[in-house]
Amino acid sequence: MYHLLKGLHEYLTRKEEFSVIIIGLDGAGKTTLLERIKTLYNDTPGLTPDKIAPTVGQNTGKITLPSTILQFWDLGGQRGIRNIWHRYYDDCHAVAYVIDAEDRERLSEGWEVFDSVLSSPQILNIPLLLIANKQDSPQALSVEEIRQDYEDWHQRKMENARRNVRYGEGDSERRERIASLDVMGISAIEGTGVKAAVDWLFIRVQNSRRDPQKGIGR
Numbered sequence: 001m002y003h004l005l006k007g008l009h010e011y012l013t014r015k016e017e018f019s020v021i022i023i024g025l026d027g028a029g030k031t032t033l034l035e036r037i038k039t040l041y042n043d044t045p046g047l048t049p050d051k052i053a054p055t056v057g058q059n060t061g062k063i064t065l066p067s068t069i070l071q072f073w074d075l076g077g078q079r080g081i082r083n084i085w086h087r088y089y090d091d092c093h094a095v096a097y098v099i100d101a102e103d104r105e106r107l108s109e110g111w112e113v114f115d116s117v118l119s120s121p122q123i124l125n126i127p128l129l130l131i132a133n134k135q136d137s138p139q140a141l142s143v144e145e146i147r148q149d150y151e152d153w154h155q156r157k158m159e160n161a162r163r164n165v166r167y168g169e170g171d172s173e174r175r176e177r178i179a180s181l182d183v184m185g186i187s188a189i190e191g192t193g194v195k196a197a198v199d200w201l202f203i204r205v206q207n208s209r210r211d212p213q214k215g216i217g218r
Ligand SMILES: Nc1nc2c(ncn2[C@@H]2O[C@H](COP(=O)(O)OP(=O)(O)OP(=O)(O)O)[C@@H](O)[C@H]2O)c(=O)[nH]1
Pocket: 024, 025, 026, 027, 028, 029, 030, 031, 032, 033, 049, 052, 053, 054, 055, 056, 075, 076, 077, 078, 133, 134, 135, 136, 137, 186, 187, 188, 189, 190
């Protein structure tokens, strides 16, 4: 009887686990965001910004929410490391793509990389959030400006590629995705907007079609 009740209790209090990957160019603030999430949700605080070095490989962090565990995978964004991202695509349940909204010079590079992420078939149907980080900086572009900058960049790319048939392949799906793209502004350093972004991921992974038991590393 004890085992039966224990089993029932475990079943009823079982938490589904979902994997979220955090990607974006080097210096966008991904690790600062991960550590901020840990500080906001866990008893043990994450690292303070002065203790964070560029990521070579990955960092992980887990938070527990009602009926759900979110496992974050913060992947290094340096050029030579980006080619490992795709290994995580098959088994993740959501993608957070972080943009440095302050670094206008690297926005195009950020969109180029973002565009290649969007064209990956493995993550076509999973929730994707574009995060405009560093909103605490007076130089940062706002959420609306970031969205506009991406749309302008994409428009230019389409015009340049008109004659390139290959770019047109699968583009209607990508356009659909862009039209419904959610962009949120945060400051990983100050913590503003971070809970709203986590809420977005939490709600969206619950509705995602991918099997929660499948996650990365399982
Ligand atoms: N002003 C401001 N600076 C930030 C913010 N988030 C991160 N930074 C700074 O941006 C720099 C890069 O932050 P990281 O978190 O290491 O960036 P990353 O995206 O993890 O970089 P890689 O690990 O190389 O891919 C650091 O100097 C951070 O302190 C923010 O919200 N506002």
